[in-house]
Amino acid sequence: xxxxxxxxxxxxGRLPIVMCVRYTIVFVAACxxxxxxxxxxxxxxxxxxxxxxxxAEVRVSELDKWVLGTELGSRVSAWW
Numbered sequence: 913x914x915x916x917x918x919x920x921x922x923x924x925g926r927l928p929i930v931m932c933v934r935y936t937i938v939f940v941a942a943c944x945x946x947x948x949x950x951x952x953x954x955x956x957x958x959x960x961x962x963x964x965x966x967x968a969e970v971r972v973s974e975l976d977k978w979v980l981g982t983e984l985g986s987r988v989s990a991w992w
Contacts, residue, residue: 932966932982939968939981953980 936952943950949971956964969978 936966936968936982943968943970951978 940950940952951969953967953969954964955967965982967980967982969980971977972979
């Protein structure tokens with residue numbers, strides 16, 4: 913999957929490549945394994961348009977808020 917990301921092509925060689933979905937699902941599952949509240953969030957231009965992004969939210973009890981984060985390719989996730 914990482915080679916697909918670097919080439920910006922899926923396993924069949926076609927665009928678009930949607931790695932944000934895969935990274936987010938794995939991250940949310942990893943957060944939920946030890947009991948952290950987390951969820952996936954989808955932002956889309958139009959339903960089934962393929963234009964949008966997949967985010968993760970994690971509940972931070974100390975802040976009493978959901979914190980939104982996203983993957984940045986091969987870099988560390990950004991949180992705000």
